[in-house]
Amino acid sequence: MRNEVSMRARVPLYAKILLWFFLNLALLATVFILLFNARFRFNLDWVLASNTSQRVDAMRDLIIGELNAAPPDEWDRVIDRFSGAYHVRLSFYDADGNPLLGAIGDLPPEVRHRLAPSRLRQPVRAFLHTSNPTQYWLLLSARIDNPEAGEPLRTVLVVESSTHSVGGLILDFTVWLRLALGAVIFSVLFWLPLLRGITRSIGQMTEATRNIAKGRFDARVSTRRRDELGLLAEAINQMAARLDGFVKDQKRFLGDVAHELCAPLARLQMALGILEQRAGQEQETYAKAAGEKAAQIASLVNDLLAFSKASFGAPSVRLLPVSVLEAAREAVRREAGESSQIHVDVPGGLKVSADPELLIRALANLVRNALRHGAQTPVMVKASAENGMVTIKVTDEGPGVPEAELPKIFDAFYRVDASRTRQTGGTGLGLAIVKNCIDACEGSVIARNRRPRGLEIAIQFAAAQT
Numbered sequence: 001m002r003n004e005v006s007m008r009a010r011v012p013l014y015a016k017i018l019l020w021f022f023l024n025l026a027l028l029a030t031v032f033i034l035l036f037n038a039r040f041r042f043n044l045d046w047v048l049a050s051n052t053s054q055r056v057d058a059m060r061d062l063i064i065g066e067l068n069a070a071p072p073d074e075w076d077r078v079i080d081r082f083s084g085a086y087h088v089r090l091s092f093y094d095a096d097g098n099p100l101l102g103a104i105g106d107l108p109p110e111v112r113h114r115l116a117p118s119r120l121r122q123p124v125r126a127f128l129h130t131s132n133p134t135q136y137w138l139l140l141s142a143r144i145d146n147p148e149a150g151e152p153l154r155t156v157l158v159v160e161s162s163t164h165s166v167g168g169l170i171l172d173f174t175v176w177l178r179l180a181l182g183a184v185i186f187s188v189l190f191w192l193p194l195l196r197g198i199t200r201s202i203g204q205m206t207e208a209t210r211n212i213a214k215g216r217f218d219a220r221v222s223t224r225r226r227d228e229l230g231l232l233a234e235a236i237n238q239m240a241a242r243l244d245g246f247v248k249d250q251k252r253f254l255g256d257v258a259h260e261l262c263a264p265l266a267r268l269q270m271a272l273g274i275l276e277q278r279a280g281q282e283q284e285t286y287a288k289a290a291g292e293k294a295a296q297i298a299s300l301v302n303d304l305l306a307f308s309k310a311s312f313g314a315p316s317v318r319l320l321p322v323s324v325l326e327a328a329r330e331a332v333r334r335e336a337g338e339s340s341q342i343h344v345d346v347p348g349g350l351k352v353s354a355d356p357e358l359l360i361r362a363l364a365n366l367v368r369n370a371l372r373h374g375a376q377t378p379v380m381v382k383a384s385a386e387n388g389m390v391t392i393k394v395t396d397e398g399p400g401v402p403e404a405e406l407p408k409i410f411d412a413f414y415r416v417d418a419s420r421t422r423q424t425g426g427t428g429l430g431l432a433i434v435k436n437c438i439d440a441c442e443g444s445v446i447a448r449n450r451r452p453r454g455l456e457i458a459i460q461f462a463a464a465q466t
Contacts, residue, residue, distance in 0.1 A: 016227055020194050027190070028183055055169050060140050060157055063090070068146045075101050086167030089160040092142070094153065095120050104160055111137050115156060124156050127170065136161045138169065201229045208236055215439075217244030258304035265301060269294050303429040317355045317440045321464035324350045324383045324392060331363035332381065336371060346383040352390045352461035354441040359461075362437040362445075365430045366394040366457055374398035377454070390463050397454040406447050410435040434459075 059082075066078045079102040083090045091102035097115035107115070108130040128137040138159035145152045161167060204221050211219035217240050221233040272294055276287040325346040332342050352359070363381070370379040374396030383392045401409060408414050412432040431447075434457075438445045443461040450456050 016194070020191065024187055024190050028186070031186075032179075032183075056138065056140065059086070059169060060142055063157070064142055064144060067144050070146075072146065072149050086159075086169070087161075088167045091158045091160075092144075092155045093158060094155055097156075100153070100155055104158065107158075108135070108137075111139070111158070114139055115158075120154075120156065129164075134162070136164050136166055136170075138166055197225075198229065201225060201233065205229075205233060205236055208240070212236075212240050212243065215247070215435075217241070217247065254304050258301045261297075261301050262305075265294065265298055269298065303433070317358065319353045319355060319441060321351045322354050322356045322359055324352055324390065327356065327359045328363055328381045328383070328392070330360050331367055334360070334364045335367045341371065341376070342367065342379045342381065344381045346381065346392075347385075350383055350385055350390060351464035352392075352443075353464045354443065354461050355437075358437040358441055362434045362459065363392070363394070365434045365437075366459075369430050369457075370394055370396040370398075370455070373455070385463055388463050389460055391458055391460045393456055393458045395450060395454055395456040397450075400449040400453055400455045401447070403449065406449070409447055410445065431457075 063078070063082050066082075067075055070078055079090050079092075083102070089102070089104055091104045092100040093115055094100045096117050097112070097120060110128050110130055113119070114124065114126055114128070123141040124139050125141065126137075126139045128139070129135075130137065138157075138161075140157045140159075142155050142157045143152055144155055159166060159169075164170060201222070208219040208221045219240055221236050223230055223233045223237065225233065269291070272287060272291045276284065276291055279287045325344070325348055328344050328346050332344060336342050367379060367381065375398040377397035380395045381392070382395070383390060385391075410431045413428040414432075415428045435445055438459050441461060443459055445457065445459045447455065447457045
């Protein structure tokens, strides 16, 4: 494990976000410019659609209606009036492409090409863009049917404008709204990989820190990122490794100390036993009290040894099919013998995948804990299976545990001060041993208060494959 966070070349997260933002803007601007130029550089008749088409047709019909109602000598005045109203130049060309009304003058080649007689045989509907100078042209087939002018005239209405909106006729908010919606969808899809990567990394770190908080120091986070989140991931991995080392060293130290204390403690108990037998009446009380204290120390040392063994048992644990009923009966026999206070309700064929001795030790500690703190109430050991998992519950009807203390009761040497003193609460290692045993068997354990009173501790294992 590296001692320092690696100093590989990295890009700060804020720089990544800013770079992604400006790249998003640049791409949107490029697409917009391309669409804008394409819309007006080429003959994109598709702009004359939906609402735009309705506006253009309404304008043409209005002008034609005025021309049909006015004498021919008034037509130029009608054209001028509409040209001023729309801020454009209007003109009409006949079916041969010759000027008829409001002649514009020299037409650009692109417009003249559209007014060629061969092309005027079909209805005309076009929107053009020309340069030098920049102008926009709208060409629409029209028919003037004025009795005073003689035969109906097949014509082409030509609208010239210096702006692409053509007097407001071409400005269609629907098109722009669609473009805006497309830009939003594009931006969401563009940003999604970056945001997904950030949230995925944060989610992995959150899960890893939760596991570390639960004492699972083997949790690791991917360190492939080259930004602050990558640095944080490496720091979390280093923290987990260091904590793992500290906790293992601590447990190993406790185990070594307990092991070293066994021999002198045994000799001390032997000496106190001899002293108690040989002591006179006046010294007997003191010798007996010393023997009780030595027994308490021996109990603490045994718990320390069990705790150490459970802590380091995981690598060598072999998970086997274990009968829950047999394990529960053995645990009850060890702790209570034939006590009528304990009721076992476990189906006969129920088996879990666990280490037999660790499971029995965990259940025995739970039964002992329930008998000690259950205020002499009945204790129930119950098991059930569902969805491939087996849940074993040990419950009592005692005072329970304050809700704020529930997450802490599986910590080593922890006792709830209100109800579990050194005399009544033991060494504070019983439930810690339970958790270590369950973790070694790849199970889980949780404690909750019952209603109206009592404590329930539930352990869960994978059901054994039969």
